[in-house]
Amino acid sequence: MFHRIVLLAAALLLTACTTEVGGVPRPAQDGPVLTGLAALQPCEIFTPEQLAFLELKEPQYYPAEVNRKIPHGCRWIVEDGGSVDIGISTPEITVREYMAGAVADTSFEAGGLPWQVYQGVVIESLCDLVVEFPDRSWARVGSSDFSGDGDPCRVAKLAAPFVAGKLPGGAPAPPPPAKQQSPLIGQDPCATLTTEEAEQIGLRASSVKPFPAGETSDGCQWSPADESGGREDITVTFEYEESIADSAPGEKPDAEEDLGGRRWQIFDKPADIDGMCRVVTAVSESSHVAVMSSNFVAADKTCELAKAAAPLVAPKLPGS
Structure with a gap:
């Protein structure tokens, strides 16, 4: 019962933070037309090969809501549970505003860019990786794990090098690692x-x-x-x-x-x-x-x- 309550609370929280729309993802926000970094289409950041490696499905685009300090982005369901979010900033929303003043727990480098790690800002099962640029624009990769015994940052950290390849100053994205086959394949x-x-x-x-x-x-x-x-x-x-x-x-x-x-x-x-x-x-x-x-x-x-x-x-x- 406790597990179901946590999942429901998280689902309501994520729904409250975004308005999902189907169809072809295109910017639709209540502020100025997006340009530069913000013009990137979040649902188009991953290649089909990257999506297969990360085991992501069912992309849902959500528009920016400047009044609520939420940048536009895209959310995928992870096949074995949880979700992954890509958020792209608009000029009116800063990282500090989005994170409600929270301070990063740690940082690491992926794809040639420095990523700040925020875990548990809202609930412990959510993780955000954020990279900031000199003009105050920023991008985030978020993931979740509601199992209670997993690492909420795991999928976000796997995705970060792929996202970095689409961002200013990021290194070209590496090819996704080949999926390791079981040694049992081919045996009877x-x-x-x-x-x-x-x-x-x-x-x-x-x-x-x-x-x-x-x-x-x-x-x-x-x-x-x-x-x-x-x-x-x-x-x-x-x-x-x-x-x-x-x-x-x-x-x-x-x-x-x-x-x-x-x-x-x-x-x-x-x-x-x-x-x-x-x-x-x-x-x-x-x-x-x-x-x-x-x-x-x-x-x-x-x-x-x-x-x-x-x-x-x-x-x-x-x-x-």
Whole structure:
């Protein structure tokens, strides 16, 4: 409930600060016609490649409101939560007025320009990076993170070099870094257990079958040769774009073990489901492998098959 209240309050705050308009973004403010730096079109600052790297979508232009000390700008939604704002000053609005007299927390250089960092001026989950010019014009890059455990400045700092490339004195924007592919790409989860290995741990080798686990994952399933005693199917899933922490927000492993030369985290009763067991190992910062088994009859045997399979799966994984 608290999390929802914070999100609602932030949404109301952002809505109160701007008036969003759809269509082609063009300056529309209650002051003089924008010139110079202020004539830059905020929604056109990023290239398609930069937008893809930053994972931004749904741009919304908002006009300047000089009476309320708000420059015109553009806001994007970040795919994994939060938002990014670009604000371009008008001659009538100073940084001090916009920041309500707040002092920058720190500064850093990006794209050949000095950026001032303002965090928590309104609420702790908002961050503004501001660069000022000798004629008192300025630009800002803002980002937010309402998760409570992230860095509100993270996306703004990634965006700053791209924005600097469009500003006076800024260095040419670097190409966006190539997206790092998971080491699991191109591998088959059904190949993680051979026929002999499947039979060795009590699975019916002929039952092996792949299953679609989602747009960024693949899985494979085996059935036990003897289903008495509550044994259920076992699965091996490759998660190409999700870390272990992101796959189970807020959950802590019940144990960690070295199995087959890899470190595995064991979640007995994941998502608070009795009879389920999830054994996972990371293959990169943003991808992992999960082995799942279940037993809804004998609770003490829930992890039996998953822990038996993990040391056999381990040698087939990248980096083993």
